[in-house]
Amino acid sequence: MEIPFTKMHGLGNSYIYLNLYQFSIKEEELPDLAKVIADKNIGIGSDGLILIHPSNKADVGMRIFNKDGSEGKNCGNGLRCVAKYAYENRLVESKNFAIETKAGNVQAEVHGDRESIKEITVDMGQPILQRSKIPMIGKDKEKVVAEAFSIDHTRLEVTAVSMGNPHAVFFVDKIEEAPLTTLGPIIEQDQRFPEGINVEFVERVNEKELHFRVWERGSGITQACGTGACAAVVAAVLNNQLEKEKEITVHLAGGDLFITWAMDGRVWMRGEAKTTVEGVFYWERNN
Numbered sequence: 329m330e331i332p333f334t335k336m337h338g339l340g341n342s343y344i345y346l347n348l349y350q351f352s353i354k355e356e357e358l359p360d361l362a363k364v365i366a367d368k369n370i371g372i373g374s375d376g377l378i379l380i381h382p383s384n385k386a387d388v389g390m391r392i393f394n395k396d397g398s399e400g401k402n403c404g405n406g407l408r409c410v411a412k413y414a415y416e417n418r419l420v421e422s423k424n425f426a427i428e429t430k431a432g433n434v435q436a437e438v439h440g441d442r443e444s445i446k447e448i449t450v451d452m453g454q455p456i457l458q459r460s461k462i463p464m465i466g467k468d469k470e471k472v473v474a475e476a477f478s479i480d481h482t483r484l485e486v487t488a489v490s491m492g493n494p495h496a497v498f499f500v501d502k503i504e505e506a507p508l509t510t511l512g513p514i515i516e517q518d519q520r521f522p523e524g525i526n527v528e529f530v531e532r533v534n535e536k537e538l539h540f541r542v543w544e545r546g547s548g549i550t551q552a553c554g555t556g557a558c559a560a561v562v563a564a565v566l567n568n569q570l571e572k573e574k575e576i577t578v579h580l581a582g583g584d585l586f587i588t589w590a591m592d593g594r595v596w597m598r599g600e601a602k603t604t605v606e607g608v609f610y611w612e613r614n615n
């Protein structure tokens with residue numbers, strides 16, 4: 329099967345984007361396709377697969393599959409790329425439009441001309457903080473903030489935030505010493521998180537900046553995670569390290585994102601999206 333694709337990234341968090349306005353793929357084939365397409369040896373190479381599809385709930389729809397074929401409910405970097413693609417390719421006419429995700433609808437705004445979109449702002453909605461809704465096992469109290477968390481003989485403190493997808497945020501003194509490769513995969517699969525978890529290590533630089541590194545559920549280390557950067561800012565406010573309503577620069581491995589947790593409870597994300605490759609993927613199914 330010949331599958332036309334566009335490869336895009338937000339700060340190095342790259343996905344293969346399929347325009348399902350033009351063709352369709354069978355539902356049961358999607359996890360396998362995501363795994364193959366994301367593999368740099370037998371596919372194209374990316375952090376996963378994103379479908380851009382018609383929606384009857386919003387102006388355009390998005391679904392995201394991680395590198396291991398699992399489906400996520402939300403993707404911040406993906407949302408900015410979908411917004412850029414949808415406006416550039418005239419799937420939408422207005423610069424301000426709604427995108428459907430498995431976690432609900434979000435509102436996106438593209439900045440710049442159709443031919444040269446500079447940045448995209450997304451209203452990421454309100455974070456979910458209740459333990460059972462992260463979900464995280466344990467006695468359900470209102471929030472999981474700086475809760476003692478021992479793992480692999482290491483004592484940490486976790487703050488858990490859902491941005492439609494689950495995040496465990498750990499503050500560290502020096503980002504370069506964060507145990508990303510050692511503890512990231514263990515925490516991702518820890519039984520306290522029944523649906524798995526995206527793992528973020530975060531260093532507060534000052535009242536306006538954070539350093540951030542991520543181990544993503546289903547994809548491992550990536551250069552950036554948009555929902556993770558939002559979760560990091562929310563976690564920092566909950567831990568009295570930052571203030572609401574201030575735009576925070578989050579320094580990720582692949583570049584910067586600008587995040588604000590507004591007084592009304594909504595989280596705003598602003599940042600770039602880039603297109604790098606367009607082509608056709610020749611997919612040989614195994615059956």
Ligand SMILES: N[C@@H](CCC[C@H](N)C(=O)O)C(=O)O
Binds near residue numbers: 401402404550
């Ligand atoms: N890279 C993303 C998040 C992708 C999904 C995540 N790995 C999950 O399974 O929840 C982002 O930019 O937010």
